[in-house]
Amino acid sequence: MDPKPTPQEDPALLAAFEARIAAGESIEPKDWMPERYRRQLTRMMSQHAHSEVVGMLPEGNWITRAPSLRRKMSLIAKVQDEAGHGLYIYCGTETLGVDRFDLYRQLLDGTAKYSSIFNYPTLAWADMGVIGWLVDGAAIVNQTVLAKTSYGPYARAMVRICKEENFHKRQGYELCATLAAGTPAQRAMLQDSVNRFWWPALMMFGPSDTDSPNSAELLRWRVKRKTNDELRQRFVNLTVPQAQAIGVTLPDPDLRFDPETKNWVFGAIDWSEFYEVIKGNGPCNQERLAARNRAHDEGRWVREAATAHQAKQAARSTEAA
Amino acid sequence: MSAAHGDEELGIAAGEASAGTRPVAGARGPDLGDPLVECLLRLGDDRLILGHRLSEWCGHGPILEEDIALSNLALDLIGQAASLLRLAGEVEGRGRDEDALAYFRDGVQFRNCLLVEQPNGDFGVTMVRQFLFDAHSVLVWEALAAGGHPGLAAVAGKALKEDKYHLRHSSEWVVRLGDGTAESHARVQRALDDLWRFTGELFRRDAVDEAVAAHGIALDAAAIRPRWDAIVDDVLARATLVRPADAGMRHGGRTGRHTEHLGHLLATMQIVARSHPGAAW
Numbered sequence: 298m299d300p301k302p303t304p305q306e307d308p309a310l311l312a313a314f315e316a317r318i319a320a321g322e323s324i325e326p327k328d329w330m331p332e333r334y335r336r337q338l339t340r341m342m343s344q345h346a347h348s349e350v351v352g353m354l355p356e357g358n359w360i361t362r363a364p365s366l367r368r369k370m371s372l373i374a375k376v377q378d379e380a381g382h383g384l385y386i387y388c389g390t391e392t393l394g395v396d397r398f399d400l401y402r403q404l405l406d407g408t409a410k411y412s413s414i415f416n417y418p419t420l421a422w423a424d425m426g427v428i429g430w431l432v433d434g435a436a437i438v439n440q441t442v443l444a445k446t447s448y449g450p451y452a453r454a455m456v457r458i459c460k461e462e463n464f465h466k467r468q469g470y471e472l473c474a475t476l477a478a479g480t481p482a483q484r485a486m487l488q489d490s491v492n493r494f495w496w497p498a499l500m501m502f503g504p505s506d507t508d509s510p511n512s513a514e515l516l517r518w519r520v521k522r523k524t525n526d527e528l529r530q531r532f533v534n535l536t537v538p539q540a541q542a543i544g545v546t547l548p549d550p551d552l553r554f555d556p557e558t559k560n561w562v563f564g565a566i567d568w569s570e571f572y573e574v575i576k577g578n579g580p581c582n583q584e585r586l587a588a589r590n591r592a593h594d595e596g597r598w599v600r601e602a603a604t605a606h607q608a609k610q611a612a613r614s615t616e617a618a
Numbered sequence: 619m620s621a622a623h624g625d626e627e628l629g630i631a632a633g634e635a636s637a638g639t640r641p642v643a644g645a646r647g648p649d650l651g652d653p654l655v656e657c658l659l660r661l662g663d664d665r666l667i668l669g670h671r672l673s674e675w676c677g678h679g680p681i682l683e684e685d686i687a688l689s690n691l692a693l694d695l696i697g698q699a700a701s702l703l704r705l706a707g708e709v710e711g712r713g714r715d716e717d718a719l720a721y722f723r724d725g726v727q728f729r730n731c732l733l734v735e736q737p738n739g740d741f742g743v744t745m746v747r748q749f750l751f752d753a754h755s756v757l758v759w760e761a762l763a764a765g766g767h768p769g770l771a772a773v774a775g776k777a778l779k780e781d782k783y784h785l786r787h788s789s790e791w792v793v794r795l796g797d798g799t800a801e802s803h804a805r806v807q808r809a810l811d812d813l814w815r816f817t818g819e820l821f822r823r824d825a826v827d828e829a830v831a832a833h834g835i836a837l838d839a840a841a842i843r844p845r846w847d848a849i850v851d852d853v854l855a856r857a858t859l860v861r862p863a864d865a866g867m868r869h870g871g872r873t874g875r876h877t878e879h880l881g882h883l884l885a886t887m888q889i890v891a892r893s894h895p896g897a898a899w
Contacts, residue, residue, distance in 0.1 A: 350682065357677035361670065364890040365717045365899040366700045369673070370693055376676050377689035384682050422890050472899075480897050588678070596680025598805065599741045602798025609797060 416579030429469015662702030669695030766834015796857025818867030
């Protein structure tokens with residue numbers, strides 16, 4: 298991913314930086330940081346921001362069909378929150394000296410990554426509950442740890458975002474519980490949705506750390522605080538009892554409780570599917586990027602008009618002065 | 619089937635109407651219900667349909683900030699609609715709540731004006747539609763907030779605050795787009811020309827408006843009109859747009875005679891609810 302060679306860092310500065318990290322201090326925008334740290338954070342934060350923005354699409358897909366006014370409003374508000382998170386994190390990346398519009402261009406031309414989960418289609422109303430419950434649930438497990446990340450602006454953004462994500466997750470689970478207590482058709486719709494989203498949700502934590510190229514350095518610099526596998530296990534342990542409480546099954550015949558480790562042990566993840574989606578061959582990769590590009594292209598004349606008007610206003614006020 | 623053989627094929631001979639059936643001569647006008655219910659449905663349906671149209675933008679706006687803003691407008695309007703339809707259901711007294719009214723009425727039973735059901739088009743069409751509506755809406759809420767119907771006055775008081783913000787937002791965009799580039803000017807002028815024929819309906823007064831005066835609801839279209847004109851003329855002047863002539867005005871929404879667009883909107887909006895009758899969500 299990084300076309301530029303990693304610069305040789307001043308050993309004294311690097312040692313001081315790592316000492317600050319080890320002491321649990323937070324790194325702020327104007328502090329010295331190794332170039333690799335800056336790049337890793339830019340990568341993580343921009344991927345996070347892109348995920349929020351692309352993540353608006355699968356849920357936006359059901360806003361017009363929401364079956365009650367209350368649900369319709371909750372869903373609009375949720376997608377609106379995601380736009381807000383995207384904006385907030387894009388602004389956060391600017392503290393690292395990158396331009397939000399450059400990052401956005403990378404999303405549009407397909408060179409930037411975003412969470413693979415959003416390349417799955419939303420096929421039924423129940424998906425609006427299951428995404429809240431499982432996808433936001435998995436995101437929270439990740440983000441709660443990121444709220445303690447060593448880079449101050451990202452950590453603070455995460456604290457705020459986690460609060461809203463928790464609300465989304467509760468709302469999603471409540472939607473699932475309502476369907477679970479509903480008609481046979483509603484229960485079947487819910488179960489099918491869980492079957493479709495369970496494994497992709499587990500993949501959201503990324504490949505096992507032994508196969509994750511960035512993990513070691515991210516952990517040492519406390520950009521990440523827990524391994525992908527630790528977080529995934531924590532998510533499964535939290536989620537299985539929630540599934541039991543509303544009477545849905547999880548599509549894994551190997552799922553069992555291990556009384557010794559107190560973990561819910563799960564079956565093998567099909568990583569070939571994950572890598573296919575990452576490569577751009579997921580069910581909706583093309584559609585998601587096409588939708589973002591269409592919005593961007595169709596909005597061009599609007600953005601140009603706003604800029605032109607602003608320039609005219611400025612010229613007029615100079616004239617008047 | 620040829621017209622000449624139609625009567626024979628149906629097996630009906632001329633003059634054969636059987637005794638005891640309903641008279642074939644019916645009323646001319648549309649069948650309107652209780653005026654207060656009708657009035658609340660008109661207000662509620664305007665906001666439900668416009669809010670739904672705005673929600674179609676979600677995730678597809680020209681800039682991220684505008685996605686957030688359009689969602690805000692949609693949320694306010696659908697929230698207003700829920701309150702108004704709930705009130706309509708209570709007054710009607712047939713056990714219909716806001717969801718029953720939103721999801722289980724057919725198009726001809728909707729009472730929104732034609733303006734709000736028009737498709738989103740480009741961002742310019744959406745903003746012109748919004749502006750023409752908002753300018754009217756703030757004046758309606760001002761009148762109703764001071765009105766004698768306590769339930770409606772409460773809704774109006776809250777909605778007035780929201781719609782003042784909406785009007786500011788849509789006015790600013792009309793000015794930006796009108797004054798912006800040659801392309802944006804042409805687009806937004808075309809949007810204005812296209813939508814203008816739906817503005818006359820906002821000021822039509824009928825028997826429903828007369829009847830609800832007894833409930834302390836005074837919607838004086840004649841008094842609102844010049845104030846709406848002033849708002850519109852001011853913004854159009856700043857946007858360097860030309861106000862279209864009042865010709866070929868369209869109406870019918872208030873009595874359920876809609877444009878063909880509404881049916882498609884409702885087909886989408888109601889599909890899940892209607893596929894599972896009796897289900898709770």
